[in-house]
Amino acid sequence: MHDEGSVLQVIVVFLLAAVLVVPLAKRLQLGAVLGYLTAGVLIGPSMTGLIANPESVSHISELGVVLLLFIIGLELSPRRLWVMRKAVFGAGMAQVVLTGVIIGAVAWQVFAQPLKTSVVLGLGLALSSTAFGLQLLAERKELTSPHGRLAFAILLFQDIAAIPLIAMIPLLSGANAGSGIDTMQLLKVVGSIGLVIVGGRYLLRPIFRIVAKTGLQEVSTATALLVVIGTAWLMELAGISMALGAFLAGLLLADSEYRHELESQIQPFKGLLLGLFFISVGMSADISLLITQPLTVMGLTLILILLKMPVLLMVGKFIGGLNKQSPLRLAIVLAAGGEFAFVVFKMARQQGLFEPALYDLLILTITLSMALTPLMILLAVRMFREKPTEKEVPDEYKNMAIDIDSPRVVIAGVGRMGQIVARILRAQNIPFIALDTAVETIELSRSLGGQMPIFYGDPLRPEILRAAQTEHAEYFIAAMDDPDTNFRAVELVHRLYPKVKVIARARSRSHVYRLIDAGAKPVRETFYSSLEMSRLTLLGLGIEEELANRLIRRFQEHDEQVLEAQHRVHGNSEAVIQTAREARAELQTLFQADSDDAKTNS
Template sequence: MDSSHFLQTAVVFLLATVIAVPLTKRFRLGSVLGYLLAGVVIGPQLLGLVSDTEGVAAISEFGVVLMLFVIGLELSPQRLWVMRRSVFGTGLLQVLSCSLAIGAAAYYLFGLSGSAAAIIGGSLALSSTAFGLQILGERKEAGSAYGRQAFAILLFQDLAAIPLIAAVPLLASSSSAQGIDLLAMLRTIVVIALVMVGGRYLLRQVFRFVARADSVEVSTATALLVVMGTALLMELAHVSTTLGAFLAGVLLADSEYRHELESHIEPFKGLLLGLFFISVGMSMDLSLLLHQPLLVLELVIALMLLKGVLLWPLGRWLGELERTDALRLAVLLACGGEFAFVVLKLATGQQLLSARQNGLLVLAITLSMALTPLLVALVAKLLGGKSKKPTRAYDIIDTHAPRVIIAGYGRMGQIVARVLRAQGIPFVALDHSVEQLDLVQRFGNVTDIFYGDPARPELLRAAQADKAEVFVLASDDPESSLRVARVVRRQYPHLKIIARARNRQHVWRLMDLGIDEPVRETLYSSLKLTRKALEALGLAPEQAADQVERFRRQDAELIKLQYAVYDDEAKLVQTTREALADLEKLFEADAEPSAARIRQRDVDVPLAGSD
């Protein structure tokens, strides 16, 4: 390929991506669909701007390799253990039931071979992780009951895709006249064992050696070398390259280099994966949609209906979801997924499927993905409102009378609890997040932390709030903290409330409830950061501390001054400008020789929040 042709092709790809992806994301159809549509438009069947589809496909397949490496990196054993029931229970049954049902339909209704039916069943059982997580994120339902079940099922599907990809060459050899190639199976097992053992003992040593160079470019090159080297080794042994990349990721999942590797690989993965989906769109056979629209439509309806019918009882009974949430789960995961493109393309290359069969299935999967956001929105409108948060009975609080009650056991609440525990001060911590409690309980046998909504009066009574002295309001949700503060102030006026505030508006609303001096969550760390920045610029530590302390005092005065007018935006702006002008005058005065005595006097008061 000459340089001008290469540049022309690159410009076409980038232009199509820049136009198509933002449009589909604007209509909440997802970036994957945007890449597919871009490929269709610039492909040989419409505009014909790119004709070398085979060359593009060969390059883009490396995006799938990188994607599987990243999936392997994210495969945390702790995460799987916490979600083991949903992942290996609901997820496993979903993949098995859908694979068997779809495979049986392909075998008996369409007369495909056993190997082809198995590949079709396994690939169509997988849903779109990209679409599912994106929809949950946009609707803010990732933490809902059905959102957690959907995430667990998608996680198992990602795991199931690996052996499915690896099984395609084996199924191709078993469908040949010679039957199953035992030598090929043995070779696969030996190569996997070599990668696992060699990677376990060599990869960390390699990354430890490279880390000493302290070079971002070398670290990126090493990450790509690991992925490409493992894939090449697998290819030379006639084993799936994607399986090798996944195994390399798994071997490094619990290493100290995991996050650094992921940050180096992510840009390459995103670009090449987008290129892969564009190549899939370019290879789509639109003539099938024009000449056999009813067949394509029947495949789409059959796929989504069959998966939805099987998903609903799994979510309802095994996932213990309500009827409405089970329906939401079924609609969200009824479509096909991006891994199906990979599996079907590989199966077509191994001659398990014909080009026409592959074209029909790719069209059906693409249309099902396009319909999913619309169906999710329609079901949400019909059911009304959002999915309920996961329900769980509040914990029974059986403990001695505490001196302190902590509401919210996140980052700030945990620090308070650790200090109190070290001082031997009895406390009770309450948190309304199931995930947070599960996370904390993984790291030790804690007996003073309980699940429940601190805004419920009966829970506060069970926590013996009437006998406590201090109530630490450490929740990171402003509305939730205000609701808790109202209940505590009304029912237990003797409690001294120490409240965390998100911002100035939150401070003022807490002050409305009679809470003195709420603690802004980023104020003191920001002051300390500023002090260190001033010291790095050459100021003496005493002078830096003095200037930061002056700012803190004036900001505290400004908070109290603006509290009286915080509902008047014009006065807020005016007081902020006046405070800034006063601060500038103070710092100008500091530059005069006569200010030295004043600074010395002020330094005697230590900077709040300093070590």
């Protein structure tokens, strides 16, 4: 009973630490990985001592790495790699090799580390955190930016490079150096890999097909875990890394029709167990080094960042083709150490390549480098904000002359809504001028619609509005994507040309109120499409077409009346809430009356 209580106590401590610390770290924009590491530090022997022996959970926590590598293998389909081959194997390989050589050389020559230790140290620190980097980019909505796409490609190659590095550590340790070639061991390795390949090709798909037919979610989950853990166990029996076996299993199933099902089943376990791994790493971190050797720890952290950043800057600029601030943004996101360094260095310590003191310093260095990354990003954002740069626009668009005589309509923004307005006006031979600041949008609209009167120009500039002859127009259509830009354009047009009628695209009810106050007629961008979706849903549920149409019209009229009433009190939040409550009750009454009338008439 005592042992069971101890196990339960450990589980409770782990879960409590994760639940309390990780959301706080995410709220502070420090990332989940750093949150798990901090939780481990807090409950580890160097702080509170709630968990006195970090090694007691190491075997379970390593399953998180196994599942992570299986997911990475699943995502590395040959087709995807081929599409991204230049960025992945060009920029990615250059970054890992150059950074590994530089850091390894510094460790060997400056810090007098053994050559084998320097090789592992250089390549391990060359890797960045996939989870941390992608999360930071996603939080800042930069995944689709040029530096975001290149960062993804480099991280993808780093994930691939981690596999041979993990497999290389036992060879570098020289554990079997004096025993010569073990033929039986070699046959065991080749046979295990062959068994995984044959099983992955010919056995797994029929098995998944049978399991899928049962319709039992728990059996599907058990099968997915069996594939991953079973393959890892088989590879461990053959003397190969469990992680390498899991990666191989994922790679074989990358093109399987069950790939997404497998990923969805494994993902929750991977996240939890990988979090457990990071907590165990944090538990093993010796925080006392910050007190006893603060200059050494901080110095190593700065050296790591200062060695990686120039390489990333050069790779981003000369191989990735980034310009302006993008290489620096890339360098800041990827300058810290990564989660695979924890895995690699832990194995290196177990194999005798790292001294315990060196391992403790490196773990603390990587953790601090990750903690500094969000601060560097905030600093860089502030620097970039002080020096705003104009968009690069080809000369042909800068010098584009607006040569339409007396347009009746001026459209600002040729996106999802503006282009439809433009096509309808053109079909009716109504003269108009359309303005946009996105060169790609202008080129696409012209290619689809022939010589459309669409010109490059910022509608927030009075001289552009004058060149577009807005003063002679009857209507100004503000159809830009950004609500604030739309509002500012409406204000400017209303101030310069008060006689021009303005129709503006509105994103939300609060945006509607602002546009009405600015003198525009707002059109909610999703309102009418939502009404049509609702009408089709009612028809599909068996409601007669006449009644469905009447209900939709009733809702539209009622909502427009409520919107008008709320606009009168929109400065008073309590009055708006009260209006919404009364409107909800009134709408139910109206709908019930329409339904009763329909039943009576039928």
